[in-house]
Amino acid sequence: MKKTLDQLWRPKIHFSPISNWMNDPCGLIYWENEYHLYFQHHPFSSQWGSMHWGHAISKDLFHWQEKQPALEPDPENGMMFTGSTVWDKNNSSGRFTGIKQENGLVAIYTGAIPTQDPAYPIQKQCAAFSSDGYNWQKEHTGPVIENVKEKDFRDPKVIFYNPTKQWIMVVSIGTEVRFYGSENLLQWTYLSAFGKGYGNHQGIWECPELFKLTVKNENASKWVLVVHAGQGLSPEYSGAQYFIGTFDGKQFIPDSVNGKEGKWVDLGFDFYAAQSWSNNFDRTIWIAWASHTAYAQDLPTDNWRGLLSLPREISLLNLNNDYYLIQKVPKEIDELRYREITPTISLGNDIMNYYFAISDTRAIELDIELDRKSITIVNFTFKKNNSVTLILNSFENTLSIDRSACGMDKYSNIWEYKKHVEFPEHFQVNGRIPLRIFWDSCILEIFAADGLISSTNLIFCPELLEQIIVKIEGHNLKEDVNAYHLTKTMNFN
Ligand code: FRU
Numbered sequence: 443m444k445k446t447l448d449q450l451w452r453p454k455i456h457f458s459p460i461s462n463w464m465n466d467p468c469g470l471i472y473w474e475n476e477y478h479l480y481f482q483h484h485p486f487s488s489q490w491g492s493m494h495w496g497h498a499i500s501k502d503l504f505h506w507q508e509k510q511p512a513l514e515p516d517p518e519n520g521m522m523f524t525g526s527t528v529w530d531k532n533n534s535s536g537r538f539t540g541i542k543q544e545n546g547l548v549a550i551y552t553g554a555i556p557t558q559d560p561a562y563p564i565q566k567q568c569a570a571f572s573s574d575g576y577n578w579q580k581e582h583t584g585p586v587i588e589n590v591k592e593k594d595f596r597d598p599k600v601i602f603y604n605p606t607k608q609w610i611m612v613v614s615i616g617t618e619v620r621f622y623g624s625e626n627l628l629q630w631t632y633l634s635a636f637g638k639g640y641g642n643h644q645g646i647w648e649c650p651e652l653f654k655l656t657v658k659n660e661n662a663s664k665w666v667l668v669v670h671a672g673q674g675l676s677p678e679y680s681g682a683q684y685f686i687g688t689f690d691g692k693q694f695i696p697d698s699v700n701g702k703e704g705k706w707v708d709l710g711f712d713f714y715a716a717q718s719w720s721n722n723f724d725r726t727i728w729i730a731w732a733s734h735t736a737y738a739q740d741l742p743t744d745n746w747r748g749l750l751s752l753p754r755e756i757s758l759l760n761l762n763n764d765y766y767l768i769q770k771v772p773k774e775i776d777e778l779r780y781r782e783i784t785p786t787i788s789l790g791n792d793i794m795n796y797y798f799a800i801s802d803t804r805a806i807e808l809d810i811e812l813d814r815k816s817i818t819i820v821n822f823t824f825k826k827n828n829s830v831t832l833i834l835n836s837f838e839n840t841l842s843i844d845r846s847a848c849g850m851d852k853y854s855n856i857w858e859y860k861k862h863v864e865f866p867e868h869f870q871v872n873g874r875i876p877l878r879i880f881w882d883s884c885i886l887e888i889f890a891a892d893g894l895i896s897s898t899n900l901i902f903c904p905e906l907l908e909q910i911i912v913k914i915e916g917h918n919l920k921e922d923v924n925a926y927h928l929t930k931t932m933n934f935n
Pocket of ligand 1: 465468482493510523524552592596649715735
């Protein structure tokens with residue numbers, strides 16, 4: 443039975459490891475025509491533990507091939523916690539001389555030496571080098587930043603800052619982040635800190651990101667700092683929050699229009715530790731661990747545990763003089779449409795019902811376009827009356843998701859089941875809120891208002907999906923509702 447459920451829940455187009463435990467994506471880099479995805483991995487257990495960097499590659503962000511782990515723990519550096527990879531194009535580290543090529547990849551990661559208290563390994567920032575992305579050599583002179591007598595000091599993300607020709611590291615420390623600068627990726631100078639009084643501090647801050655994103659409706663770009671508040675955060679928040687501002691090579695200063703609040707990246711339950719691929723030209727694409735630190739160890743799969751979100755191409759939009767993150771599934775996904783699912787339709791007085799019968803376990807895309815305001819209710823019905831419901835109300839600007847009736851309460855008592863969020867009126871795109879939804883085995887990802895809203899949710903229903911019912915209520919509406927099966931990209935039975 444366990445094996446059958448493991449297969450039932452195995453994602454078809456989302457990345458999950460062949461076996462055992464996975465958490466954060468890390469070290470992501472696009473290099474020599476391949477997307478390298480490294481990830482926090484315990485190759486010998488389906489529980490979090492001795493962290494390695496697992497490794498997978500892809501040419502299109504959807505077909506992934508898992509390789510041997512890239513980095514494994516050792517007594518000097520400890521466990522291989524999250525970090526990032528850059529292309530050291532000009533050999534600034536000096537570590538590529540003598541190897542057949544004159545440049546290569548540098549990973550800056552957190553080495554975590556276990557102590558008596560499993561929650562607090564000693565954390566320091568370390569480096570490793572590779573000329574092919576597969577074989578790595580660790581730096582022989584010790585850590586690049588020593589432990590700073592803080593319990594939580596980890597997850598360095600490195601970028602190249604062109605105006606000063608410096609490498610910049612953003613790294614989390616307690617409930618803040620710190621910035622460091624370097625000429626050579628090996629010696630780092632402290633620059634500044636950010637976080638006191640800003641954003642949500644219910645959990646410690648982890649996995650920071652710093653990037654400059656294009657503003658779609660302006661001839662401009664803005665700096666965005668993302669931090670994940672987890673480990674202690676209650677399961678009702680997903681944990682990914684962002685701040686918009688300026689970065690001058692030393693300091694991040696948030697725009698005052700945003701107040702001190704920060705904005706949530708994802709309005710669902712399960713989107714954490716997002717990281718973008720470095721060296722990816724003008725596309726910023728990121729991917730997240732689709733889980734929540736509160737219950738990640740309780741996911742009911744057996745041989746594999748953990749999966750990633752779909753990749754998302756990100757940019758900003760200026761609405762009412764405030765900036766918002768837009769997330770869209772990269773266009774490569776369009777290649778995966780395999781077969782259109784023809785619905786049965788029943789039309790009533792200002793009510794339209796679409797019934798999509800599902801007899802295939804392939805992943806599904808559902809697109810809903812409306813020409814004016816409506817209440818759209820999407821019901822995923824599984825065998826034995828299990829169901830998941832989402833409601834998008836464009837009169838009230840709310841999105842609700844309810845996963846309380848799909849049987850997942852059997853597996854954990856920590857999940858939160860219902861979420862009702864309000865979003866600003868100006869998220870409407872000409873008075874409408876287009877919806878794009880992806881269902882894949884155990885995960886439901888919702889994108890609304892052209893990517894201004896995203897909601898990522900794990901759904902562990904022990905039954906097969908039988909039907910998707912879309913009910914649209916609105917006056918004089920014209921709607922376009924389409925569903926497709928998507929070709930499987932992950933090679934599991
Ligand atoms: C986030 C995290 C990181 C850490 C890694 C360890 O999920 O706690 O802060 O580097 O997981 O696996």
